[in-house]
Amino acid sequence: MSQETEPKRMGKTIHSRRADDWRRRDRCGTFYGVRQLARTCKDGADMTFQRVLILEDNLIIAMEAEEILHLVGIQQIEIASNLEQAVNAVHSEHYDFAMLDVNLGESTSFGFARLLMERGISFGFVSGYSDTLDFPADLRHVPLLNKPFDEQSMRLFVEKLAGSSPLAM
Numbered sequence: 001m002s003q004e005t006e007p008k009r010m011g012k013t014i015h016s017r018r019a020d021d022w023r024r025r026d027r028c029g030t031f032y033g034v035r036q037l038a039r040t041c042k043d044g045a046d047m048t049f050q051r052v053l054i055l056e057d058n059l060i061i062a063m064e065a066e067e068i069l070h071l072v073g074i075q076q077i078e079i080a081s082n083l084e085q086a087v088n089a090v091h092s093e094h095y096d097f098a099m100l101d102v103n104l105g106e107s108t109s110f111g112f113a114r115l116l117m118e119r120g121i122s123f124g125f126v127s128g129y130s131d132t133l134d135f136p137a138d139l140r141h142v143p144l145l146n147k148p149f150d151e152q153s154m155r156l157f158v159e160k161l162a163g164s165s166p167l168a169m
Contacts, residue, residue, distance in 0.1 A: 050075040053098040055086045055109055056126070061147065065099060065126070068154045086112055090119060097122040097161050099145070102129070110136055122161050 052074050056062035062079045069077050078093070080086035083104060089095070098116055100109040102125050109125070116123045124143035125132070132140045145157040 051093070051095050052077050053086065053089055053093075053095045054079045055083070055098060055104070055112065056101040057081050057104045058101070061101075061126075065149070065154070068149070068151050069158070071151050072155045072158055074158075083107060083109070083112055087115065090115065090121065095121055097124070097158075099123070100125050102127040102135075110139060113139055113142065124157055124161050 052069060054062050054065050054069075054077060056065065056079065059079075059081065062081070066077045066079060078089060078095075080089050086098075086109075090098075098121060100113055100116075100123055102108055102110075113123055113125070124145060125135075125139075126145045126147060126149070128147045130146055132142070132144055135142075143157060143160040145153060149157070
């Protein structure tokens with residue numbers, strides 16, 4: 001049985017699903033829940049990724065990322081389709097990390113990435129380009145998820161983000 005939670009509205013896009021809707025079957029047909037990805041805070045306490053912001057101007061790619069993030073254990077995912085929505089979102093909500101499409105039409109997400117650094121929010125880039133050589137020097141070390149992506153590459157990407165400190169970015 002699938003139950004929808006009250007959707008979070010961001011522009012024209014509405015996305016929110018319960019994490020338990022994304023259970024999967026193993027090879028024997030048994031359901032298993034998704035695991036939570038945790039990181040250790042500076043004080044040693046575990047922190048679970050529960051809320052993620054996706055900045056992606058292509059709705060199909062954003063929805064695919066949302067679905068895969070549910071599979072790897074993320075509870076709440078919100079999609080912003082442009083920089084204005086993303087900036088408004090981080091000023092009004094708390095996010096554990098953000099996924100940023102590099103190219104957003106005629107602009108890039110580099111300035112927004114710097115805002116996330118200032119606010120202490122972990123983030124990574126998503127791009128069809130395979131390296132960060134053309135990125136600004138201060139952002140070349142940020143984790144990069146290449147398009148197209150699958151569950152395994154997303155899981156590795158999120159685990160990299162879980163191990164990174166936003167202050168070190």
